[in-house]
Amino acid sequence: MSGRSSAEAFAEPGNYAGALLTGVLGVGLSIALFLSMDGEHVRFGALVVGLFLTGWTCFTLFRVQQREQARRHEVEEALRNSEARYRLLAENASDVIYMHDLDWTCTYISPSVSAQRGFEPEEMLGEDITKDLTPESRAYTQELMREALKYASVRPDLVRGARTLLLEAYCKDGSIITIENHLSLVFDEDGVPCGVLGVSRDISDRTRAEQEKRELETRYRQVQKMEAIGTLAGGVAHDFNNLLTGILGYTDLLKMESQDEKVISGVAVIERAARRAQELTSQLLGFARKGQFQSVPVDIGESIRDIVSFLERTINKNIVIDVRIETGACSTLRGDPSQVHQLLLNLAVNARDAMPDGGQLSFETHLVDLEPDYCRPLGIEPGSYNLIIVSDTGVGISREKQERIFEPFFTDKGPGRGTGMGLAMVYGVAKAHGGAVSVYSELGAGTTFRVYLPYSAFEGVVSLERKVEPLIHGSGHILVVDDEEILRNLSSEMLAELGYTVTTVADGVEAVRYFERNASQVDLAIIDMIMPNMGGTECMAALRRIDPGIRAVMSTGFARDEVAKRIEDANVVGFLQKPYGMRELSQVVAEAMDLRPAAMQ
Numbered sequence: 001m002s003g004r005s006s007a008e009a010f011a012e013p014g015n016y017a018g019a020l021l022t023g024v025l026g027v028g029l030s031i032a033l034f035l036s037m038d039g040e041h042v043r044f045g046a047l048v049v050g051l052f053l054t055g056w057t058c059f060t061l062f063r064v065q066q067r068e069q070a071r072r073h074e075v076e077e078a079l080r081n082s083e084a085r086y087r088l089l090a091e092n093a094s095d096v097i098y099m100h101d102l103d104w105t106c107t108y109i110s111p112s113v114s115a116q117r118g119f120e121p122e123e124m125l126g127e128d129i130t131k132d133l134t135p136e137s138r139a140y141t142q143e144l145m146r147e148a149l150k151y152a153s154v155r156p157d158l159v160r161g162a163r164t165l166l167l168e169a170y171c172k173d174g175s176i177i178t179i180e181n182h183l184s185l186v187f188d189e190d191g192v193p194c195g196v197l198g199v200s201r202d203i204s205d206r207t208r209a210e211q212e213k214r215e216l217e218t219r220y221r222q223v224q225k226m227e228a229i230g231t232l233a234g235g236v237a238h239d240f241n242n243l244l245t246g247i248l249g250y251t252d253l254l255k256m257e258s259q260d261e262k263v264i265s266g267v268a269v270i271e272r273a274a275r276r277a278q279e280l281t282s283q284l285l286g287f288a289r290k291g292q293f294q295s296v297p298v299d300i301g302e303s304i305r306d307i308v309s310f311l312e313r314t315i316n317k318n319i320v321i322d323v324r325i326e327t328g329a330c331s332t333l334r335g336d337p338s339q340v341h342q343l344l345l346n347l348a349v350n351a352r353d354a355m356p357d358g359g360q361l362s363f364e365t366h367l368v369d370l371e372p373d374y375c376r377p378l379g380i381e382p383g384s385y386n387l388i389i390v391s392d393t394g395v396g397i398s399r400e401k402q403e404r405i406f407e408p409f410f411t412d413k414g415p416g417r418g419t420g421m422g423l424a425m426v427y428g429v430a431k432a433h434g435g436a437v438s439v440y441s442e443l444g445a446g447t448t449f450r451v452y453l454p455y456s457a458f459e460g461v462v463s464l465e466r467k468v469e470p471l472i473h474g475s476g477h478i479l480v481v482d483d484e485e486i487l488r489n490l491s492s493e494m495l496a497e498l499g500y501t502v503t504t505v506a507d508g509v510e511a512v513r514y515f516e517r518n519a520s521q522v523d524l525a526i527i528d529m530i531m532p533n534m535g536g537t538e539c540m541a542a543l544r545r546i547d548p549g550i551r552a553v554m555s556t557g558f559a560r561d562e563v564a565k566r567i568e569d570a571n572v573v574g575f576l577q578k579p580y581g582m583r584e585l586s587q588v589v590a591e592a593m594d595l596r597p598a599a600m601q
Contacts (some may be wrong), residue, residue, distance in 0.1 A: 045239040070352050096200040099186070100129040102149070102193065104142075116179075116202050120173030129198075134176065138168035141181075145196070148185060152193045160185070165215045166203075178207040179224050215377060237281040241557030244281065244579035246486040247274045249494055251580040256497065278579055281557075296457070304363050306343045311352075311361075318358025325365045333386055334456045335433045341474045343429045346422040347390040347449050354394025354447060367455060378436040384455040385435065391448040397441040405439060426451070471583055472590040473499045476523035480504045481511040481539060482555070483531040491526065494582045495589070508534025512542045519547045524592055526576065528567065529556035540570040541563075 096107040096116050106129045109121050117132070130138045144163065162182040165354045169179050178204045186195040251271040258264055308323055333340075333451040344363075351361045366387040375382050397405060404410045406427035426449075434454045441447035478500050480491045488504040495502045503522075508531055515522060525543060529536035536554055543550050553574035554567055567575060574592035576585065 022115065034267060035158060038355070048563075059133055088208075094201075096198075097202070098124075098129065099195055100198070101195045102131065102132055103243070104128045107195065115178065116171075116200070130171045130263075134168040134170065137165075137169065141167065141183075143166060145183075149193060152185060156491060162199075169200075173561075177202050177204045181201065212377075217557075237557065239557070240277070240281045241578040242484050242487060244274055244278050246490050248579050249280070249490040252570070253490075256582075274579075285540045292467065293557045296334065296337065298333050298335050299342050300333065300340065300388060300453070303337070303341050303344055304365065306341065307348055308363065310345075311348055311506055315352050316355075316358060318354060319355055320358075320360045322360060322362040324363070326367060331432065332456055333453045335453070336429075339429045339432070340453075344388070344390070347451075348428050350422055351390060351392035351394065351447070352397075354392050355427050359393035361387070361390045364391075365520070368452075371454070378438065378452065380434065380436045380452060385452040386455050387451065388451040389448060391446060393446040394525075396443040397439070397447055398425075398443055398444050401492075402439055402441060435488050471498070472586045474586075474593055475499050476593060477499075477503070477510065477521050479514065479522045480524040481525060481531070481536075482528040483507055484528070487528070491585070494585055496587070497582070498586050500589070507531050508536070508539030508542070511539050512546070515543050515546055515550075524589065525550060525552040526555055526589075527552055527572075529554055532536045537566045540572060544571070551592055553588055 019255060024311060084149040094112055094115070096110055096113045098113075099107045103105060106124050106127055109124045109129075111121055113124060119132075122529040130141055133141060138518065144165065147164070162184045165181045165183065167179050167181055168176050170176055180201045182199040184197045185193045186197050189196045204439050248271065250276065251267050254267045256266060258267070304323065307308045308321055348361065355361070364387075366389070367384065368387045369384050370378075370380070370382055372382045406423050408421055408424040410424075427437055430451055432452065437449060437451045439447065439449050476493055480488055480495070480502060482488050482504070483506055485506075488506070491506050503514065503518075505514055508527075511525070511527070511535070515525075525540075527536045527589065529538055531539075534542070536556070540552055541552070543552070552570070552572045553576050553580060554570060554572045557578040574588050576588045580588075
């Protein structure tokens with residue numbers, strides 16, 4: 001066939017020499033080629049060749065299609081398995097997993113929504129996914145999504161990834177929970193946002209715990225602040241009581257020595273002013289829990305009735321008083337009746353001032369058992385308490401002022417309308433009795449104070465009336481030890497007026513030196529507790545080493561309850577509370593000189 005054209009090679013139909021080439025190619029297709037052996041004519045079955053090529057192509061395409069179908073089946077199976085796994089994960093997750101389109105229509109939500117919020121998935125599908133958010137959370141979510149979609153077409157890198165939102169949502173029962181939402185935009189194959197994938201977790205317990213922690217930290221800081229203010233107030237009151245002792249003592253001496261009516265009248269004015277100042281220091285000490293408190297049975301119900309009786313005669317007739325004392329509850333406590341009376345009166349006066357145009361003032365009492373969780377924020381121990389509720393329908397108190405309302409000298413009243421000590425005294429008295437006080441108020445909606453005082457069961461109570469004791473004169477040599485010169489001079493003059501011989505020294509060191517030389521001449525020592533160089537208890541111990549039988553009275557501007565341990569350690573026979581006048585001094589000295597048991601009661 002060399003040198004011949006294809007037409008020549010295939011032209012001769014008569015001469016055939018051929019070989020049958022048979023191959024089974026996958027489907028058993030046979031191809032026959034017939035060639036001329038003499039080189040003149042070769043006839044090739046063109047149709048067979050065409051069929052061969054067509055069949056081969058079809059076969060190849062068929063095999064490719066089979067492989068593609070197999071691969072597609074594998075991919076679809078993998079997708080189904082993956083979807084099943086993710087659906088299993090979503091449907092068993094404690095968090096709620098959901099999807100919605102750009103119109104907020106829910107397209108999928110996991111069954112855990114039932115446990116989280118009480119809704120069945122069917123109730124949420126096809127609905128606006130934000131309809132059960134609180135109005136504030138709904139507006140916040142929609143605004144954030146609008147911003148994300150705005151940037152998606154310009155800077156998609158800025159909006160890819162999850163955004164975390166803290167939202168509030170309604171449950172089916174109407175309650176509100178706090179949820180932590182993780183939201184991610186879903187993009188189609190062209191990179192265009194087509195929906196949102198969200199994961200919602202209920203963090204209400206965590207939020208409550210964090211809120212409680214913040215409240216406890218705030219209360220702790222408040223307690224620290226109040227303790228610091230109390231320490232300052234107690235120190236100021238102590239020093240002020242020293243000054244008042246001098247003022248009141250000398251007014252007593254002036255009244256005894258002068259016959260001039262004009263002088264006596266002026267002295268009376270001084271005494272009234274000093275007594276008012278004494279009340280102020282008493283309130284300061286009450287706030288600082290360093291006041292002079294009795295510990296006797298007190299009937300709270302009776303105290304409220306006394307206050308109401310007084311108010312009905314003195315307050316604006318446009319104010320209606322409502323009293324609800326719980327029946328069947330013996331509303332008693334162990335405490336100071338005058339301080340409890342003052343606590344109730346201060347709350348009533350505060351309510352009166354909040355209702356210049358009239359309103360309603362209410363008193364309520366309840367016997368309540370408080371659990372630890374309730375007591376913790378109040379800073380009191382669990383147990384039974386007398387709950388006293390004093391409320392008004394007045395102007396209310398702003399939240400900012402509520403944080404400072406129990407501070408000494410804080411007031412929002414005009415000049416001359418209050419010292420700012422009334423509610424501070426309420427706070428101090430409640431704390432001193434082992435209780436607490438809280439306030440709730442809204443501007444324009446009135447104020448409610450709740451006072452918790454420990455309950456105690458008693459049969460009888462004490463009267464608030466105090467009898468006036470007479471002056472008691474005596475004789476003997478008294479050593480007065482005080483670092484305040486005015487008090488040394490005053491004590492010397494008052495004791496001399498009562499018939500005693502007096503020696504005064506400025507501190508404990510001088511007292512010891514004097515006593516070492518004159519111990520046999522001293523019948524009684526009156527020793528100030530707080531002095532420089534050597535304090536009262538140290539001085540008393542040194543004097544007792546010289547003469548174990550010495551009689552002594554301890555004097556201080558603090559209350560006896562506050563310094564009880566020092567008094568006990570000093571082993572004295574009397575206690576003199578500053579400020580004092582001649583009457584109180586005469587009583588204490590007479591009791592100490594006679595060693596009557598009442599001296600220490």
